[in-house]
Amino acid sequence: MSLIEKLSPEFRQRCEVIATEQRSLLGVRAFEALPADTLAAKLGAKLFTPDQVPNLEAEQITLLLASDEWSAAIISYSPLWIVCNPRHALTRRESNLMHEIAHLLLKHQPVGFDTVTGQPKRQQNNEDEATFLGGCLQIPKRGLLWATQRKMLLPEIAVHFGASEAMVQFRSNVTGVPI
């Protein structure tokens, strides 16, 4: 089942509203790029790479720094600390970070850490919701409409919003805005 089939139209609409609200709080308009770092800073998040996390064991730092298998994770809620995988491309980091921010905005409850891998456990429905909202935060539907009205091509839209081309395609698919 695709993401769009798993999430109700009401939920998807709510995500567009949340994305609009967050932008207006920052004075960022729908057609402007919203860097994940800007939103993270506004939410009071401190961002880390594994080697910067206080009190993390050297062995775990080495494992995390060598792995592509994880993207980003909220490691503390108060204070709000998010660790990001520095191995990923900048555009991927944007979507990783927006995904974690989406978990926060949707008030998902933490589900704890896997004691074997040391990585956060996941609840699929929460993951789907965060992925969807993360995309809205990066490229709101109205922003995508603006770009297509200006006849921007997919790669240009990606650069404009600091997103990957895959994200632009995803947003086109789920919003029905043709590009």
Ligand SMILES: [Zn+2]
């Ligand atoms: Zn997640």
